[in-house]
Amino acid sequence: MGGTSSKLSKDLLSEYQELTFLTKQEILMAHKIFSELQDKENGPYGARVSMEKVLTLPELKSNPFRKRICQVFSTSDLKDGSLSFEDFLDLLSAFSDSATLEIKSHYAFRIFDFDDDGTLDARDLEKLVNSLTGETDDTRLTGEEMKQLIGNILEESDIDKDGTVNLSEFQHVISRSPDFVSSFKIVL
Amino acid sequence: MELREFNNQVHSPPDYPSPSLRFQTVPDQDTSAVQFDWASPTEDAEDSKEPRNLRELPLHMGLKKALWQVQQMRVPVVSSSWNVKQSQTFRRFCEVANYILSYFVLWKRGIQKIGGHFGGGVQSYFLFLRFLVILNFLSSLLIAAFVLIPSIVFRSMNLNSTIASTVNLTDEEICLQYDPKPGALLVFYTFILDLVSGTGFMEYSYLFYGYYDNSVTESNGFSYNIPLAYMLMAAFYFLFCLICMIIRMGDTARLVVVMGGEAVGGYSMEVFTGWNHGLQGDFETKAKQNNLRHRLQLDLEEERLKKKAASLTLGKTVSLYALRVFLNLVVLILIGATFYGIAQATLFSQSMKLTGFNGLLLQYLPSMVITASNFVVPLLCNKIALLEKYSAGTTIILSLLRVVFLRLVSLGVLLYTLWEQITCKGEISNNNCKPCHYNYAQYKCWETRVGQEMYKLTLFDFLITFATLILVEFPRRIVVDHCLCKLTQLVGRQEFLVAPNVLALVYSQTVVWTGAFFCPLLPFINTIKLFIFYYCKKTTLFQNCQPATRNFRSTTSNFFFMLVLLFGWTLSSMVLLYSVTKIHPSYGCGPFRLNTAMWDVVPGAVNMLSHTSKEFLFYIGSEKFSIPLFLFSCVLLCYVHALTSVHGKSVTLLKSQCKLEQRDKQFLVRQIEELNAKVQKKQHEPQQPQTETKPLYHTETQWNQHYNNAFDLDTDT
Numbered sequence: 001m002g003g004t005s006s007k008l009s010k011d012l013l014s015e016y017q018e019l020t021f022l023t024k025q026e027i028l029m030a031h032k033i034f035s036e037l038q039d040k041e042n043g044p045y046g047a048r049v050s051m052e053k054v055l056t057l058p059e060l061k062s063n064p065f066r067k068r069i070c071q072v073f074s075t076s077d078l079k080d081g082s083l084s085f086e087d088f089l090d091l092l093s094a095f096s097d098s099a100t101l102e103i104k105s106h107y108a109f110r111i112f113d114f115d116d117d118g119t120l121d122a123r124d125l126e127k128l129v130n131s132l133t134g135e136t137d138d139t140r141l142t143g144e145e146m147k148q149l150i151g152n153i154l155e156e157s158d159i160d161k162d163g164t165v166n167l168s169e170f171q172h173v174i175s176r177s178p179d180f181v182s183s184f185k186i187v188l
Numbered sequence: 189m190e191l192r193e194f195n196n197q198v199h200s201p202p203d204y205p206s207p208s209l210r211f212q213t214v215p216d217q218d219t220s221a222v223q224f225d226w227a228s229p230t231e232d233a234e235d236s237k238e239p240r241n242l243r244e245l246p247l248h249m250g251l252k253k254a255l256w257q258v259q260q261m262r263v264p265v266v267s268s269s270w271n272v273k274q275s276q277t278f279r280r281f282c283e284v285a286n287y288i289l290s291y292f293v294l295w296k297r298g299i300q301k302i303g304g305h306f307g308g309g310v311q312s313y314f315l316f317l318r319f320l321v322i323l324n325f326l327s328s329l330l331i332a333a334f335v336l337i338p339s340i341v342f343r344s345m346n347l348n349s350t351i352a353s354t355v356n357l358t359d360e361e362i363c364l365q366y367d368p369k370p371g372a373l374l375v376f377y378t379f380i381l382d383l384v385s386g387t388g389f390m391e392y393s394y395l396f397y398g399y400y401d402n403s404v405t406e407s408n409g410f411s412y413n414i415p416l417a418y419m420l421m422a423a424f425y426f427l428f429c430l431i432c433m434i435i436r437m438g439d440t441a442r443l444v445v446v447m448g449g450e451a452v453g454g455y456s457m458e459v460f461t462g463w464n465h466g467l468q469g470d471f472e473t474k475a476k477q478n479n480l481r482h483r484l485q486l487d488l489e490e491e492r493l494k495k496k497a498a499s500l501t502l503g504k505t506v507s508l509y510a511l512r513v514f515l516n517l518v519v520l521i522l523i524g525a526t527f528y529g530i531a532q533a534t535l536f537s538q539s540m541k542l543t544g545f546n547g548l549l550l551q552y553l554p555s556m557v558i559t560a561s562n563f564v565v566p567l568l569c570n571k572i573a574l575l576e577k578y579s580a581g582t583t584i585i586l587s588l589l590r591v592v593f594l595r596l597v598s599l600g601v602l603l604y605t606l607w608e609q610i611t612c613k614g615e616i617s618n619n620n621c622k623p624c625h626y627n628y629a630q631y632k633c634w635e636t637r638v639g640q641e642m643y644k645l646t647l648f649d650f651l652i653t654f655a656t657l658i659l660v661e662f663p664r665r666i667v668v669d670h671c672l673c674k675l676t677q678l679v680g681r682q683e684f685l686v687a688p689n690v691l692a693l694v695y696s697q698t699v700v701w702t703g704a705f706f707c708p709l710l711p712f713i714n715t716i717k718l719f720i721f722y723y724c725k726k727t728t729l730f731q732n733c734q735p736a737t738r739n740f741r742s743t744t745s746n747f748f749f750m751l752v753l754l755f756g757w758t759l760s761s762m763v764l765l766y767s768v769t770k771i772h773p774s775y776g777c778g779p780f781r782l783n784t785a786m787w788d789v790v791p792g793a794v795n796m797l798s799h800t801s802k803e804f805l806f807y808i809g810s811e812k813f814s815i816p817l818f819l820f821s822c823v824l825l826c827y828v829h830a831l832t833s834v835h836g837k838s839v840t841l842l843k844s845q846c847k848l849e850q851r852d853k854q855f856l857v858r859q860i861e862e863l864n865a866k867v868q869k870k871q872h873e874p875q876q877p878q879t880e881t882k883p884l885y886h887t888e889t890q891w892n893q894h895y896n897n898a899f900d901l902d903t904d905t
Contacts, residue, residue, distance in 0.1 A: 160850030
């Protein structure tokens, strides 16, 4: 379903408009870009585009969270981060201009949850901070600084003091930040 | 939930899309194999609710499609299907309207690109610039429609026009003389001089107040009172700008009040919301990562230092405060010296009369002094602020406040000096001011002169920015890029500092507001100036600047800039109010000659209305109306304040409730595990392999347990 035909049918288009935050033009643009990604694909996947191909998009190429983003939005059985056209639309919808704060914070939480256990524990936070500052050795924080930082984060946002940040606590922090909605945006 | 089910689900990954629809999802399976529980009792409750907006559910497309099909099938049964269709068509209409309107949004793509490359702070500057361009454009349309075009039309048609009011003139006849018409032939350089300083041929033109007639044009039952139109246009212009600013401030103000001040939850906010996903390009990403790392390291170090310095000895504290007081005094002295310099420059330039290029320089002397002080004093203030050893946030706000104070009050000093000259320091009985109630000898048409000063300020501001661009920023980039010596690498490429640029915009807008009454075309000139500014600033941004090393918290700063703009508006409206009511208008020029004060046109017009309208207007303006209104707004304020405090209290209450619930949960989990262990020990049966028990604080979390109420279809819970 989706990306194999050369043109989107009107029904599908209106259905996607209902179910995502994208406008008609954005859906058509996404379709065009996805078709281009597919043409370079030779494998037997057909409707799915592998993660490597998706990560060649200029909007995602330098994003430090690119791999996590693909894994979160992928519905593939093999858990390899490959995206179908509908996964791609879900991705763009969550990152679009008009998506609500709840949707964005929900997906942000899942992107930051590196081990997929439903909470952000100290390991997740450490990986998150490393992604933010740079992955190479000379761009990481020192062990001391990391410990201090994670301790501060947990002290500020862990309301129920269980040592992890769950979704509600995360959304509580996000709701007080006025810049989150405008920074959690990818526009093709 | 049954014990076994709970145990089963304890060691498997969470099913993200499962909440709130009572799915019987089986773990580890593809979540698209959803089984709807048609028999669920809550289905009936959901029938009567309006179908939820599906796009707001955090499910993947397959699930959303299935839900949509369910809703489509359900819709004919629901009695309020007409409502549903209505809301859907309305939403579609809104989308189409938004799409069409987005074509008219000025510079949408450009600003998006800027935000992607340079971040939210720089983008907020360009958004502010766009807001000012639109504001100025709309207000110049307003002015053109009500004042400019009628004047042009009536003058060119030579219609029957009568003078608005006649006053017995005895010894004020000398004040009527005003003849600024230049000679027919102009030398070229005089032409340029006149263009730039607003004198000569420019003075007696639609650009300045002095050209407009005080006539009431009547023909075929149509009458247009130009003085009244001029006065009301000025009032509406200010009101219109105020409304636009308040609308724009509305959202940001709400956010700032909700956030309740600076950086509560600073670290977690920085880490969770720090990344801008719109950034593209390796270079920008690395720069942003460096930026984030520096900020985090700085904040962490500051915290460490604060902990160390928490125990300052008494002597050190005293010396720190003494240092701060001393430095504040130094800043005040600097600013005071600037004001004195501006006052002297204005006096000097108003009193001397030179011609030619020297005359031009003399005329621009106040503008030059203001601009020079606006360059030098903020630099010094920044250096002083570094010595004061406040925290980073306080330092920025303090230096911004000082610069704002300097810029706006220096404009005020200029205006005060002008006022002194025009009204002979307020003493009407002074010899110079006696016959005409203003200093006729120096100012035959004082309103035009004030307009000229504002016009010169605007032009000079534009010239300086343009010159800085060409003579400072481009060469700096060329030098840094091609000369590899250490000094240039140390200085580095230009950084686009948002705060000084925004304050420059606020200052220029305040100048325009002050001058708009005396120079009606000034908003239009400002529109063109800001329009060119956009392209200049964008060019310099992309060619000469490096990505910001210091992040800029956009929204609180946006609110602060709008606040400063509002302050500028207040300043200029006070100037307008004073000059309209207190100073005698010029006898020889303008639409208000022969009135005692400019405001007198309005009561005159009100008196000509019908009896009931007059009564109504008088009632609105009297105390009988305004005092009850004032009392009512006080009551409203108290009510809103009470609401806010109640909400704050309930937030703290809910937080402590969360803590209690988590403790209860942990207690219950412990009990369950103990019971489980007992049961399994008793039975001596091969059981599920117990994976290592995770420590208690890392309780098994399932999306089922942590679903967010926001995603409940059943909105009663």
